[in-house]
Amino acid sequence: MILSELLYKVSLLAVSGKTDIKITNIVFDSRQVQEGSLFVAIGGTQVDGHNFIETAIEKGAKAILCEYLPQQLNDEVAYLKVENSAKAMGLVAANFYEHPSKKLKLVGVTGTNGKTSIATLLFRLFRKLGYRCGLLSTVQNQIDDEIIPSTHTTPDSVKVNELLAEMVKKGVTYCFMEVSSHAVVQERITGLQFVGGIFTNLTHDHLDFHGTVDNYIKAKKGFFDQLPASAFALVNTDDKVGKVMLQNTAARKETYSLKNIGTFKGKVLACGLLGLQMEIDNKEVWFKLIGSFNAYNLLGVYGAAILLGENSDEVLMQLSDIQPPAGRFEQVVSKNNIVGIVDYAHTPDALKNVLETIVDLREGNQKIITVVGCGGNRDTTKRPIMAEIACKFSDNVILTSDNPRNEDPLDILSQMEKGVPAIYFKKTQIIEDRHEAIIAAVKMAKPEDIILVAGKGHETYQEIKGVKHHFDDKEVLREAFGE
Numbered sequence: 001m002i003l004s005e006l007l008y009k010v011s012l013l014a015v016s017g018k019t020d021i022k023i024t025n026i027v028f029d030s031r032q033v034q035e036g037s038l039f040v041a042i043g044g045t046q047v048d049g050h051n052f053i054e055t056a057i058e059k060g061a062k063a064i065l066c067e068y069l070p071q072q073l074n075d076e077v078a079y080l081k082v083e084n085s086a087k088a089m090g091l092v093a094a095n096f097y098e099h100p101s102k103k104l105k106l107v108g109v110t111g112t113n114g115k116t117s118i119a120t121l122l123f124r125l126f127r128k129l130g131y132r133c134g135l136l137s138t139v140q141n142q143i144d145d146e147i148i149p150s151t152h153t154t155p156d157s158v159k160v161n162e163l164l165a166e167m168v169k170k171g172v173t174y175c176f177m178e179v180s181s182h183a184v185v186q187e188r189i190t191g192l193q194f195v196g197g198i199f200t201n202l203t204h205d206h207l208d209f210h211g212t213v214d215n216y217i218k219a220k221k222g223f224f225d226q227l228p229a230s231a232f233a234l235v236n237t238d239d240k241v242g243k244v245m246l247q248n249t250a251a252r253k254e255t256y257s258l259k260n261i262g263t264f265k266g267k268v269l270a271c272g273l274l275g276l277q278m279e280i281d282n283k284e285v286w287f288k289l290i291g292s293f294n295a296y297n298l299l300g301v302y303g304a305a306i307l308l309g310e311n312s313d314e315v316l317m318q319l320s321d322i323q324p325p326a327g328r329f330e331q332v333v334s335k336n337n338i339v340g341i342v343d344y345a346h347t348p349d350a351l352k353n354v355l356e357t358i359v360d361l362r363e364g365n366q367k368i369i370t371v372v373g374c375g376g377n378r379d380t381t382k383r384p385i386m387a388e389i390a391c392k393f394s395d396n397v398i399l400t401s402d403n404p405r406n407e408d409p410l411d412i413l414s415q416m417e418k419g420v421p422a423i424y425f426k427k428t429q430i431i432e433d434r435h436e437a438i439i440a441a442v443k444m445a446k447p448e449d450i451i452l453v454a455g456k457g458h459e460t461y462q463e464i465k466g467v468k469h470h471f472d473d474k475e476v477l478r479e480a481f482g483e
């Protein structure tokens with residue numbers, strides 16, 4: 001595409017060089033530059049992308065989008081100065097792929113927990129309702145049956161537009177995507193047109209990145225602030241931040257709630273190891289998801305489906321048959337009936353919800369053994385809190401490694417340990433190696449006991465110092481069960 005066409009709607013502060021040149025692709029990593037690339041220099045959290053402008057030109061970049069110009073300009077190259085290059089990249093990416101988000105119906109889901117659950121349920125529901133669908137999620141991206149591995153909860157703006165364009169090509173009507181708070185701040189969703197946005201909840205996470213809870217709220221709200229008047233904004237008003245999301249949105253304001261009045265109201269009638277019975281719109285329905293927190297996800301999905309024009313009876317009938325995504329309250333039961341539960345709870349609130357659910361479900365003297373760790377290079381303040389929650393609701397706790405990334409796992413564990421109150425010392429131990437920790441939990445368990453392995457859910461790797469090693473909680477549980 002010609003550079004000047006790519007710049008449609010981008011506010012330029014300065015231009016140097018010709019803009020009638022052909023651009024082959026858009027990249028923001030100098031290592032990916034090819035002949036004819038437009039290189040976008042972004043000020044990152046680790047390094048400043050502007051340091052790589054020279055390298056990008058040496059590798060064949062023909063245009064540079066940046067926030068400040070290099071001292072020496074190359075006559076063969078076009079330089080475009082903008083205020084915010086990540087934002088400009090969102091617009092340029094949408095132009096490059098010819099606005100795929102306008103050619104299908106894009107629904108975004110944001111909130112601390114429940115994004116993958118809601119986006120995946122919507123994707124599965126709308127496929128059952130007969131539509132071709134796309135999904136952009138933490139677990140995987142998907143176009144109907146085709147699975148495309150995902151690296152982030154929300155891909156970068158170039159990748160999002162590329163995936164959406166592929167969906168349009170394949171005749172997709174609906175795409176359901178997760179919108180992480182990182183994505184909003186880093187402008188990964190700039191230039192996208194949504195028909196709806198859903199807010200799940202806001203609890204403790206990502207304070208390393210956002211600094212304060214206020215900034216975290218503002219990041220989530222940023223998604224709703226950019227929705228058009230034609231879209232709906234559907235929020236959970238049982239979360240105190242729900243209404244904040246609606247304060248400045250142009251979109252139609254809709255709510256869902258289990259406790260207050262709202263556009264969509266639901267009630268949990270029963271909750272067991274086989275599923276959840278709810279009343280929605282005066283109809284009683286069984287669902288295959290476990291835990292009353294999932295009642296919120298189901299009600300959010302129901303509300304969105306109705307707002308998208310679907311029939312209530314048909315939606316409830318199809319939704320009642322849908323399985324949750326991988327690694328969300330997934331059960332692996334041993335031959336002698338030890339119940340292993342693998343769950344992606346990696347925040348204090350998620351861990352508390354899952355453990356409360358297990359406590360409610362247990363019968364007689366079933367013991368609860370929890371194996372949990374916290375990821376490295378992520379919010380350190382949640383570590384002691386998660387350890388305390390694990391102890392409060394479990395009979396035995398093994399603190400272990402999650403994805404240590406570039407941190408020393410023992411440092412992470414000692415920060416977790418600080419949250420363990422003295423009264424719980426006796427039931428808590430540390431086993432750094434996650435494999436050994438799961439094996440130890442199984443050895444400790446008697447028939448009927450419940451082992452919760454929390455934090456990694458669907459992940460099939462453990463990331464240590466930049467290398468992803470194969471690791472699968474479910475696989476290790478099965479191995480420990482002797483299968």
Ligand SMILES: CC(=O)N[C@H]1[C@@H](OP(=O)(O)OP(=O)(O)OC[C@H]2O[C@@H](n3ccc(=O)[nH]c3=O)[C@H](O)[C@@H]2O)O[C@H](CO)[C@@H](O)[C@@H]1O[C@H](C)C(=O)N[C@@H](C)C(=O)N[C@H](CCC(=O)O)C(=O)O
Binds near residue numbers: 041043047049153156
């Ligand atoms: C903290 C964070 O969000 N980091 C993301 C961010 O990287 P960054 O800003 O730190 O990049 P940087 O390393 O400082 O580099 C700055 C710029 O220089 C460029 N560069 C760098 C080196 C070089 O040789 N040449 C070059 O051009 C980089 O490509 C980049 O454009 O931008 C990168 C490109 O889009 C992302 O890959 C990276 O995600 C990292 C891997 C990550 O782990 N992100 C997590 C925290 C994240 O985004 N998580 C959310 C989900 C959270 C949730 O919902 O729970 C997600 O949406 O996945």
Ligand SMILES: Nc1ncnc2c1ncn2[C@@H]1O[C@H](COP(=O)(O)OP(=O)(O)OP(=O)(O)O)[C@@H](O)[C@H]1O
Binds near residue numbers: 118153294297327328
């Ligand atoms: N509505 C909810 N409220 C509270 N906790 C939830 C809710 N839904 C799911 N959870 C818990 O949070 C975990 C993660 O759920 P899910 O993957 O749907 O969230 P997410 O928002 O996509 O997370 P991520 O930010 O990592 O993408 C689940 O395994 C479960 O323990």
Ligand SMILES: N[C@H](CCC[C@H](N)C(=O)O)C(=O)O
Binds near residue numbers: 375376378
């Ligand atoms: N989307 C979350 C995933 C956390 C998963 C957990 N296993 C970890 O590695 O911390 C994040 O990037 O913070």
Ligand SMILES: [Mg+2]
Binds near residue numbers: 115178
């Ligand atoms: Mg997710």
